[in-house]
Amino acid sequence: MKFYFAPGACSIGIHILLEEIGKPYEAIAVNLREGEQYKPGFTAVNPKSKVPTLARDDGTILTEYPAIAYWLARSNPFANLLPDDVDQQARALELMDYAVATIHMQGFARQFRSGNFTPNAADEETVKAKGKEIAEKGFAVLDKALENKEYAVGKFSIADSAIFFVCFWAGRVGIVLPGNVAAHFARMNARPSVQRVLQQEGLA
Numbered sequence: 001m002k003f004y005f006a007p008g009a010c011s012i013g014i015h016i017l018l019e020e021i022g023k024p025y026e027a028i029a030v031n032l033r034e035g036e037q038y039k040p041g042f043t044a045v046n047p048k049s050k051v052p053t054l055a056r057d058d059g060t061i062l063t064e065y066p067a068i069a070y071w072l073a074r075s076n077p078f079a080n081l082l083p084d085d086v087d088q089q090a091r092a093l094e095l096m097d098y099a100v101a102t103i104h105m106q107g108f109a110r111q112f113r114s115g116n117f118t119p120n121a122a123d124e125e126t127v128k129a130k131g132k133e134i135a136e137k138g139f140a141v142l143d144k145a146l147e148n149k150e151y152a153v154g155k156f157s158i159a160d161s162a163i164f165f166v167c168f169w170a171g172r173v174g175i176v177l178p179g180n181v182a183a184h185f186a187r188m189n190a191r192p193s194v195q196r197v198l199q200q201e202g203l204a
Contacts, residue, residue, distance in 0.1 A: 001025040002055035004045065006032045007201040010065055010104060011052035012168065013161035015201065017072050019193035020156075021079045027200065065100050066093070069158040081158050092159040095145060095152045098138065099162035107135030108166065111173050135166070136175060143178040150187060164188045 003018060003025050005011035009032065018025050030036050030051055037049040046053040046063055054062045054071075062068050070093070073081035082089050110117055110131025114124040142163060145152065152159035167185040170177055177185060188194050198204040 001057055002028055004028050004030050004042070004051050004053040004055070005201070006030050006037075006051050008168070008203055009051055010100070010162075010165050012197060012201060012203075013165040014052040014054070014065065014068050014072070015197045016161045016164065016191075016193050017069060017081060017158060019196050020081065021072060021076045023076070065162065066096055069096060069161065073158050080155065083153055083155065083157060088153045092153045092157045095142070095159040096162040098141065099159070099166050103135050103138035103142075103166045107131050107133075107138055108169050108173070110134070132173060132175065135170070135173070138166070139170070139175065139178055139181050142184075143180045146180040146184050149180075151184070156191075160184070160188060164194065 001018075001023070003011075003015065005015055005027060007029060015027070030042055032051070036042055037051070043049060045055065045061060048063055050063065052063075052065060052068055054068050056062060062071055069081075073079070082092060108131065111128045114127040114131070115121070117127045118124060151157065152163060163181075163184060167177055167181060167188075189198075195204070
């Protein structure tokens with residue numbers, strides 16, 4: 001497999017899952033700041049110009065965080081990245097989607113790329129403020145979901161990888177994580193897979 005990522009981007013969560021699985025893969029960094037994602041070398045792989053992107057051993061390409069995480073979990077059942085119980089599987093998918101689609105795409109996207117949400121530069125600070133509000137509300141929701149739990153659905157799952165990457169970004173914009181979320185983030189940082197990924201991506 002070939003795994004296309006950008007250091008510190010949301011792809012860090014998929015990187016963690018690959019390390020949890022332990023199968024060989026080639027990690028290929030994409031320089032988003034220099035616009036490498038829009039150049040022919042990458043768009044030939046993923047015309048969406050996004051990471052994470054996974055080129056599977058059969059040559060097919062898989063994109064979008066939830067799809068890649070789900071495929072990795074189901075195709076590597078020995079890694080126990082999804083619970084056996086269908087209701088708990090649904091909860092894991094629910095929390096993963098909330099982290100990706102709401103906290104990331106609505107909250108942090110407004111803070112990191114405010115110009116994409118308004119044609120007027122004068123409005124960008126308002127956009128950022130709204131993004132921070134959305135993210136903080138999201139962390140409050142996660143805090144309740146993590147109450148009395150070590151991980152999102154009890155045991156480590158694909159949901160925790162998504163929660164990790166939005167928590168990883170919180171410090172960049174001055175968001176203080178609530179208690180249960182902060183404890184989860186510390187627990188994730190202690191996992192060997194996370195430590196290896198932070199080292200590999202130059203973030204340790």
